[in-house]
Amino acid sequence: MQTQTIKYPNKALDLARKTGDELADKTVKDLFENGFNPLSNDAYNDLIFNHQPIPNEFPDSLKRYFDFIKSNEIDDNVDEKGADFYVKHASAIMLCLGMLSLPYCYAAAEGSKVLSFSKRIYEQPEKRLTETAEFVFDVCSPEAFTAGGKGFISIGKVRLMHAAIRYHLLKSDKWTKELGIPVNQEDMAGTNLSFSLIAIRGLRKLGYTISAEESLNYINYWNKIGAMLGVAPEWLPTSNDEAFILDKKIKSRNFRYSKEGELLGVNLQNYIKSQPLPFSFPIESMMAYLLGADICEMIGLPYDQLEVDIISNIKNLNSIRNVFPTNHQKEFKKLKKQFGERNSGTMPFQFLMRLDS
Numbered sequence: 001m002q003t004q005t006i007k008y009p010n011k012a013l014d015l016a017r018k019t020g021d022e023l024a025d026k027t028v029k030d031l032f033e034n035g036f037n038p039l040s041n042d043a044y045n046d047l048i049f050n051h052q053p054i055p056n057e058f059p060d061s062l063k064r065y066f067d068f069i070k071s072n073e074i075d076d077n078v079d080e081k082g083a084d085f086y087v088k089h090a091s092a093i094m095l096c097l098g099m100l101s102l103p104y105c106y107a108a109a110e111g112s113k114v115l116s117f118s119k120r121i122y123e124q125p126e127k128r129l130t131e132t133a134e135f136v137f138d139v140c141s142p143e144a145f146t147a148g149g150k151g152f153i154s155i156g157k158v159r160l161m162h163a164a165i166r167y168h169l170l171k172s173d174k175w176t177k178e179l180g181i182p183v184n185q186e187d188m189a190g191t192n193l194s195f196s197l198i199a200i201r202g203l204r205k206l207g208y209t210i211s212a213e214e215s216l217n218y219i220n221y222w223n224k225i226g227a228m229l230g231v232a233p234e235w236l237p238t239s240n241d242e243a244f245i246l247d248k249k250i251k252s253r254n255f256r257y258s259k260e261g262e263l264l265g266v267n268l269q270n271y272i273k274s275q276p277l278p279f280s281f282p283i284e285s286m287m288a289y290l291l292g293a294d295i296c297e298m299i300g301l302p303y304d305q306l307e308v309d310i311i312s313n314i315k316n317l318n319s320i321r322n323v324f325p326t327n328h329q330k331e332f333k334k335l336k337k338q339f340g341e342r343n344s345g346t347m348p349f350q351f352l353m354r355l356d357s
Contacts, residue, residue, distance in 0.1 A: 093203070099283075109258035138154040195222050258298075
């Protein structure tokens, strides 16, 4: 009898919780030991586009790091299919980002604990949402990995930001080894799935028909992004079934109520309620519909089954989907322009120099 191999066994995931990102961790350690502060370095903050040369004033370790990030080759077929899917569904994906992907991650108790050590993230949900949205724009735009795009640089800065969080927490008395490594491989794999699999799940709940091929194309696209962010190959699923299994496994191991997750979830919902949206449905009801009862309970959000049923019936009549424009290219350009104007003058993906920043 043939023995069936268990996909993503607990033993491997236990090891993933104890594993960080060797390249970025070594780079950050070197920066701190040599007194280089990216947060106050104009050359670092001015490095935005892929075509810009790596500044000579950077320490050698930082030069090598960005050279490595920029040396990644993106399969044109994967790139085109992934970016096309994003452009086609950009408005709905960005809505799902705030109402589903981010709060879904907040149900991971240890992951939310990590975020709680940054006041900027913990107390200013708009910063977390807009910075994450900017990252998605940077890596999913059709020009993301061209000379005029921002994909490689944004990925490089976010990866260093994660490594800086690990560096500070592991040196502090606020983190215990029983919790594993902060921003570890399992956490990063789950976050990567929140941008692909979970976003696709949200689109389907909004009434979009997403084929298995389209789903896999978008998952593969985010796999390439995840790899550049330091996620190990074994945590990048190669099929829709594998993505489903990995998400289910991570959820069963890590998702539960935490006071940090509740504060993050409630603060995010309150911020979204203050923003203009393309529909008149109550935000609480829409988020409850997208997240489901179990996730809402874990992050302290209200859940009313009757209101969820009403939205579900509206979805079946395509009323939700119809609020989004059908001229995808035009809408994407408009959305990107509006977002750029709204966030002009900001410095995203800031390097964390201390825990309370």
